[in-house]
Amino acid sequence: MQPASMLVGGAWVDAVAGEREDVTSPFDGHIVGTVPVARAADATRAIDAAVSGFERWRRTPAHERAAILMRAAALADERAEEIANIMSGENGKSLVEARGEAGRSGEIIRLSAFEGSHLYGETLPLDANKGTGFDKIGFTIRQPVGVVVAISPFNYPALLVLHKVAPALAAGNAVVLKPARSTPLTALAVAQCFVDAGLPNGVLNVVTGPGAEVGDALVRDQRVRKISFTGSTAVGEHIASIAGIKKMSLELGASGPVIVLDDADIEAAAHSISLGGYINAGQVCISAQRIIVAESIVGDFLDALTPKVQAIRVGDPFAADTMVGSMISRGEADRVTASIRAAVATGARLVTGGEQDGSIIQPAIVADVDPYSPFAQDELFGPAVAVSTARDVNHAIELANSTAYGLGAGVFTNNIANSIHAIREIESGVVHINWTQLWRADLMPYGGMKSSGIGKEGPRSAIAEMTEVKTVIMHGTPWTQNQ
Numbered sequence: 001m002q003p004a005s006m007l008v009g010g011a012w013v014d015a016v017a018g019e020r021e022d023v024t025s026p027f028d029g030h031i032v033g034t035v036p037v038a039r040a041a042d043a044t045r046a047i048d049a050a051v052s053g054f055e056r057w058r059r060t061p062a063h064e065r066a067a068i069l070m071r072a073a074a075l076a077d078e079r080a081e082e083i084a085n086i087m088s089g090e091n092g093k094s095l096v097e098a099r100g101e102a103g104r105s106g107e108i109i110r111l112s113a114f115e116g117s118h119l120y121g122e123t124l125p126l127d128a129n130k131g132t133g134f135d136k137i138g139f140t141i142r143q144p145v146g147v148v149v150a151i152s153p154f155n156y157p158a159l160l161v162l163h164k165v166a167p168a169l170a171a172g173n174a175v176v177l178k179p180a181r182s183t184p185l186t187a188l189a190v191a192q193c194f195v196d197a198g199l200p201n202g203v204l205n206v207v208t209g210p211g212a213e214v215g216d217a218l219v220r221d222q223r224v225r226k227i228s229f230t231g232s233t234a235v236g237e238h239i240a241s242i243a244g245i246k247k248m249s250l251e252l253g254a255s256g257p258v259i260v261l262d263d264a265d266i267e268a269a270a271h272s273i274s275l276g277g278y279i280n281a282g283q284v285c286i287s288a289q290r291i292i293v294a295e296s297i298v299g300d301f302l303d304a305l306t307p308k309v310q311a312i313r314v315g316d317p318f319a320a321d322t323m324v325g326s327m328i329s330r331g332e333a334d335r336v337t338a339s340i341r342a343a344v345a346t347g348a349r350l351v352t353g354g355e356q357d358g359s360i361i362q363p364a365i366v367a368d369v370d371p372y373s374p375f376a377q378d379e380l381f382g383p384a385v386a387v388s389t390a391r392d393v394n395h396a397i398e399l400a401n402s403t404a405y406g407l408g409a410g411v412f413t414n415n416i417a418n419s420i421h422a423i424r425e426i427e428s429g430v431v432h433i434n435w436t437q438l439w440r441a442d443l444m445p446y447g448g449m450k451s452s453g454i455g456k457e458g459p460r461s462a463i464a465e466m467t468e469v470k471t472v473i474m475h476g477t478p479w480t481q482n483q
C-alpha cells in the first residue's frame with residue numbers, strides 16, 4: 001500500500017498542513033490507503049495552479065489536446081484491472097461491478113476527445129434582421145470557460161469523475177477535482193493516466209479532503225468559471241446558494257419510478273427491475289426505487305420478481321461469485337435498515353430481504369407501500385424497492401411525478417399509445433421504455449429535472465456547458481454605399 005499524494009501543478013504533493021487520513025474498506029474496515037487531508041489553503045493552491053495551467057492549455061490546439069486524451073484513454077484501458085481493484089477496495093462494490101465501471105473509462109475519454117475536436121460555431125444571417133444588410137458578417141466561436149471545479153460522489157468513483165474531467169479537458173479547460181472523501185484513491189489513479197499521457201502541469205489538479213471545507217473554498221473562488229457537481233440534493237442546494245456568478249451543472253438525487261402497466265411483459269419487467277433496483281447495492285441516482293404496478297397484475301409481478309431478487313449474491317466484494325458488494329459504510333446500511341423498518345411499521349409489507357450484516361444488506365422488496373410515504377418519496381439509495389399500485393396509466397404517471405425529483409424513469413408496456421403518453425407526461429430527464437432507468441450509454445445526454453438538478457452530462461452536452469459562445473460581428477462598408 002503506497003501512501004497517495006494529491007496532484008497540484010503537475011506535482012504529487014502533501015497537504016499544506018501535512019495532515020493525512022486512512023481510506024478504509026467499507027466491507028471489513030481494513031486500511032486500503034492513506035491520502036492527504038486538504039484544507040482551504042490547498043484549494044486555493046490548486047486553483048492557482050489551474051489558472052496558470054489554463055493559460056497554456058487554452059492555447060494548445062484541439063488536435064494536440066485530443067492526442068493527449070487518446071493516450072490517457074489507452075492508459076485507462078491498460079490499467080482498468082488495477083483501477084477496478086482500487087475501487088472495490090475503497091468503495092465496497094463487487095469486483096465484477098468495478099470491472100464494468102473501470103472498463104468504460106477509456107471510452108468516455110475517447111468520446112470526449114472526439115467532441116473536443118468539434119467545437120463548431122455558426123454563421124449568423126444578419127441580413128435577415130431588419131436594418132442590417134450585407135455589410136457585416138456575424139458568427140460565433142466556442143471557447144473553454146476557464147477553470148472548472150469538479151466535485152464527485154462516492155458511488156461511481158471512476159465514471160463520474162471522468163464524465164466531468166474528460167469533457168472539461170477536451171474542451172480546453174483546466175480542472176480542480178475534489179473526489180468524494182471515501183473514494184479518493186480511484187480518482188487519483190484515474191488522474192495518473194492523464195499525467196502519464198503528457199497533460200501539461202496544472203491543467204488537472206486533484207485535492208482530497210472534507211467536502212464542507214475544501215468544497216466550499218473551491219465553490220466560492222471567483223476565479224472558477226464553472227462548477228460541475230454530482231452528489232446529494234442537499235449539498236447541491238448549498239453549492240447553488242454560495243457559488244455566485246458561475247456556470248453550474250448539478251447532478252443530484254432521485255427517487256426513480258418504474259411503471260409496470262397491465263399489458264407489460266411481467267417476466268421482462270421483473271428481470272430488469274431485479275437488476276435496476278439492486279446494482280451497486282442500490283446506491284445509484286438512477287436506481288429503480290419506486291415500482292408502480294397496475295393493480296390487476298401486482299400479485300403476478302411480485303411472484304416473478306421475488307426469486308430473482310433472492311438469487312442476487314451479496315457479500316465480499318472480491319469473492320468471485322459476489323454480484324453486489326457492501327454499502328459505502330455501516331452508517332449508510334443502518335440508515336437503510338431504519339427506513340425499511342419505518343415503512344413496515346407504518347403498514348408496508350417486507351416480501352423478502354432486508355437482513356443487515358455490518359455494511360451488507362440483503363436485497364429487499366417492500367410491497368403495499370403508500371406512494372406518498374417517506375419510503376417512496378425520499379431517496380433511499382440502498383438495495384430495496386418500494387412496490388405500490390396504480391389504477392391505470394394516468395394514475396401511474398401521477399404517482400411517478402409525485403416526488404420532488406425527476407432524474408430517470410422506466411415504463412413497461414406493450415402499448416404504443418401508453419408509451420407515447422408516458423414519454424410526454426413523465427417529469428424526468430431520461431425515460432426508458434421497456435427497461436428501468438438504470439441504463440446509460442456514456443454519450444447520451446444525462447441529467448435531471450426538478451430537485452434532481454440542472455444541466456446535462458454526456459461528452460457532447462458537458463462540453464456545450466463547459467464552453468462559452470462568443471459572438472463576433474465584423475463591420476464592413478455599408479452595402480448601400482457600394483452600389
Ligand code: NAD
Pocket residue numbers: 151152153154155156160178179180181209210211212213214215216219230231232233235236238239250251252253254284285379381407448452453
Ligand atoms: P454528497 O452530496 O454527500 O457528496 C458529494 C460530493 O460533495 C463529495 O465529494 C463531498 O465531499 C462534496 N461535498 C460535501 N459537502 C460539500 C460542500 N459544502 N461544498 C462542496 N462540496 C461538498 O453525495 P454522496 O453521498 O457522495 O453521493 C450520493 C448522492 O449523489 C445521492 O444523492 C445520489 O443520488 C447523488 N448522485 C447523483 C447522480 C446524478 O447523476 N444525478 C449520480 C450519482 C450520485
